[in-house]
Amino acid sequence: MSESIPAADTLSRRTFFNGTAAVAGVGGLVLGAGGALAGTAAKAPAALSDVDLMAQRATLSYPFYGGHQAGIETPPQDHLVFTAFDVTALTAVELQLVLAKWSAAMAELTAGAPVGKIQPEREQGIPVDTGEATDMGPQGLTLTLGFGPSLFDERFGLEKFKPLNFADLPAMAGESLNPALMGGDLCIQACANDPQVAYHAVRNLARMARTAVRTKWTVLGFGRASAGAAQSTPRNLMGFKDGTRNASGGVDFDEHVWVGDEAGQPWMVGGSYLVARKIHMLIETWDEDPIGDQQSIFGRDKKQGAPLSGTAEHDVPDFHATVDGTPVIAADSHIALAAHENNNGLKILRRGYNFTDGLDSVGRLDAGLMFLSFQKSPEQFITLQRKLGSSDRLNEYIRHVGSGVFAVPAGIPAAGSYYGKEFFA
Ligand SMILES: C=CC1=C(C)c2cc3[nH]c(cc4nc(cc5[nH]c(cc1n2)c(C)c5CCC(=O)O)C(CCC(=O)O)=C4C)c(C)c3C=C
Numbered sequence: 001m002s003e004s005i006p007a008a009d010t011l012s013r014r015t016f017f018n019g020t021a022a023v024a025g026v027g028g029l030v031l032g033a034g035g036a037l038a039g040t041a042a043k044a045p046a047a048l049s050d051v052d053l054m055a056q057r058a059t060l061s062y063p064f065y066g067g068h069q070a071g072i073e074t075p076p077q078d079h080l081v082f083t084a085f086d087v088t089a090l091t092a093v094e095l096q097l098v099l100a101k102w103s104a105a106m107a108e109l110t111a112g113a114p115v116g117k118i119q120p121e122r123e124q125g126i127p128v129d130t131g132e133a134t135d136m137g138p139q140g141l142t143l144t145l146g147f148g149p150s151l152f153d154e155r156f157g158l159e160k161f162k163p164l165n166f167a168d169l170p171a172m173a174g175e176s177l178n179p180a181l182m183g184g185d186l187c188i189q190a191c192a193n194d195p196q197v198a199y200h201a202v203r204n205l206a207r208m209a210r211t212a213v214r215t216k217w218t219v220l221g222f223g224r225a226s227a228g229a230a231q232s233t234p235r236n237l238m239g240f241k242d243g244t245r246n247a248s249g250g251v252d253f254d255e256h257v258w259v260g261d262e263a264g265q266p267w268m269v270g271g272s273y274l275v276a277r278k279i280h281m282l283i284e285t286w287d288e289d290p291i292g293d294q295q296s297i298f299g300r301d302k303k304q305g306a307p308l309s310g311t312a313e314h315d316v317p318d319f320h321a322t323v324d325g326t327p328v329i330a331a332d333s334h335i336a337l338a339a340h341e342n343n344n345g346l347k348i349l350r351r352g353y354n355f356t357d358g359l360d361s362v363g364r365l366d367a368g369l370m371f372l373s374f375q376k377s378p379e380q381f382i383t384l385q386r387k388l389g390s391s392d393r394l395n396e397y398i399r400h401v402g403s404g405v406f407a408v409p410a411g412i413p414a415a416g417s418y419y420g421k422e423f424f425a
């Protein structure tokens, strides 16, 4: 990570547990899945009480200002609220106001502060902040803003700011896309250790912009289905470890995630492209598939997450290994098709979440993976998905139902600026 995580006790404008920040001196601490401590923890996990652990998760915050937006390289938190919006405003000035208001409010929210009065003095006063995150702390909240290709159409005169070759994703095999779950002029990826804090952020951002933007589609995610540096690997709803091999480290980010000059737009230097795919899993069918078949579909063992050519999760897959002339990792397995070794070194940063929408109209589980990936160019995703969509044995058990691609601008350097400022100069 290019930005350090400042000491938790210096970050929150509010305090936790009645003003007692129980975590003084835990600078640089990040909590991994299952409460495991990672990063530069000052104390061993066993020395921390449940109250300490909760307080650390609550008071953790990431810097809002910097070269890159948070929520990309920062370690994935436990919960997601992803929302795409359409701009209903008719003028560029209204859009400018939304972006300026959102940027200032995002700085407040990610610091754990409300976006205005929760309890106005006058009886007739309408609360500005809706209040449900009061005293909960920042909870590691990150808010990542993206611009859809449609934002750069003629409505606001932004055509000349459109990044080179930035367009909606092409139709690809294996899709059953629902038009109600597609696209958007803007998107916000809100991630936090607490679902209510993430929800509160998006709710209040949408509310303050309600005369100018309309929510288009949203996905609530849980059980982060990816791992950042020093985090343990979580599992997706198919029961497999997800996020074992991912873009990681400064070199990978520079090579595969952060945009340089190639977008032809200074505002994208240090930004990235976000691809969002809501992927429905046919869970009842998957659950009846024998373990041998499940493992051969992914090319990995279910319990350890090891490649079928190895024994430990982080063993490097050997795609040339054979037994009696048959490849140990099938050529049409998910990892054989997606691995960088088999795609000219191509990598993406996967930062997805599990989701469930309860039951569908006929009582089946309505759940899956909210696949989110960040990459230097949407072409990286398209290349992989074209291959997966046509050959992946996993396709029998999944359907892509939602889709969007968003240009994620670089971070805001300091207070006083805002996302998209360059568009209105
Ligand atoms: C276009 C990109 C990808 C889509 C869409 C996708 C969907 C998808 N993936 C899983 C589960 C797993 N994926 C795993 C690895 C993996 N997946 C992709 C890309 C897409 N996945 C890549 C690039 C990789 C890494 C391959 C490698 O280098 O070995 C794994 C294995 C564990 C891991 O490395 O993370 C699992 C499990 C699901 C369930 C899914 C759609 C619902």
Ligand SMILES: [Fe+2]
Pocket (backbone or CB within 6 Å): 334, 338
């Ligand atoms: Fe995958």
